[in-house]
Amino acid sequence: MSYTFVGLLGVFPDVGKHFRLPLNQAKKVLISTNDVPMIAIELLEARYNTVVNDINTKESLLAKVAGVNALFCSAKVKLDIDIINAAGAQLEMVGAMSAGLDNIDVEELKRRNIKISNTPGVLNAAVADIAVLLTLAAARRLREGRIHIENNTWTSNHKWMLGRDLKGSTVGIVGLGEIGQAIVKRLKGFEVSQFVYCGHREKLEGKELGAEFLTFDELLSQSDFVIASCPLTPETKEMFNETAFKKMKRTSVFVNIGRGGLVDQTGLIKALREDTIFAAGLDVMVPEPLSSDHELVKLPNCFLSPHLGTATYQTRSDMAKLTAQNIIAALSGEKLITPV
Known part of the structure; x- marks a missing residue:
């Protein structure tokens, strides 16, 4: 027999090919999608009767969710009351592998005293990096420049393809949470003149970052760059x-x-077409995936990224691990690491 020691859990999950140490086989966990990093599957399989949903559809989830004690939830299928009802009264925990919870009926889960966790913190750096990338790409007209190369219309003169500078600019952050703060910290190196932000209230973190608290309308009118990093509510x-x-x-x-739901895309398309604003950079949109013939795709002053904010090996692994650890904590009667 070959043994693999997992120090984090203090167990031996693999003894030969088919054996698992049954720490609590009475507990059942369903992982809602088949493409989560293996670290989460291994952590949960070592402790519980764990089922991985092989088809990422609501119908498949409904067919498998009955009797589970915990649900590892990705954002691919909306966790609505149908799935919650199908799970049954023994459902005690939902672990969301995301920071946002707009794809989960949080109020219904709380009404039933079902614990919920998410994955804040571990994804801040990766999402902030994408924000900087999109800011620079839109400001410096990267999509339009690529189009000129592909169409063999590259021109050389001093007025061609002029972009916008971050240096000396005012950057407005709509939603100065952990991700918004990480964005400010990264952009400080670009010699931004002023940071402003809006939200429900003024924040101590804003003062520490040297950012000024404004109303939403004030932020819109004063900012050279407007970055949306708030949750969808x-x-x-x-x-x-x-x-x-x-x-x-x-x-x-x-x-x-x-x-994507933060934006009325019809309004954005009109603003970009009519030069009401200079450019846009989007990592999120409606719907996802976006079709290749969508109006946003056709706009030269719109730089699109296919929702890659958390898409690094380390970030996705950390998100999956934290989700599994929260489920383990809940099913063990311990405090959640990142409760909602």
Whole structure:
């Protein structure tokens, strides 16, 4: 027999090919998608009767969720009341492998006293990096430049393809949470003149970063760059609409790394077409995936990234590990690491 020691758990999950130490085989965990990093599957299989959903559809989840004690939830299928009902009264924990919870019926879970966790913190750096990438790409017209290369229309003169500078600019952060703060810290190296932010209240972290608290409208009118890093809620849904874009500078750049639903895309498309704003950089959009013939794809002043904010090997592994650890804590009667 061959033994593999997992120090984190203090168990031997593999003894030969088919044996698992049954720490609590009475507990059942369902992983909602088949593409999560193996570290999560291994951590959970070592302790519980763990089932991995092989088809990422609601129908497949409904067929497998009955009787589970915990659900490892990815963002690919919305966790709604149908799935919660199908799970049964013994469901005690939902671990979300994401920071955002807009894909989960949080209120229904809380009404039933079902514990919930998410994965804040471990993804901040990766998402902030994407925000910087999109900001620079949109400001310096990377998509438009690539189009000129592909079309053999590269021109050399001093007025061709001029972009916008971060140096000396005002950057507005809509949602100064942990990700928003990480974005500010990264952009400080670009000699930004001023950072401003808006939200429900002024934050101590904002003062520590030297950022000024403004209303949403003030931020829109004063910022050269507007970066959306807030969660999607009924309050923030489509907050960036035609009216909002008209309040921005014609020279401004809009970046969204929050959720696609923050933006009224019809309003954004109109603003980009009519040069109401200079450019946009989007990592999130509606729907996802976006079709190749969508209007956003056709706009030369819109730089798109296919929701890659957390898409690094280390970040996804850390998110999966934290989700599994929260489930283990819940099923062991311990405090969650990152409760909602």
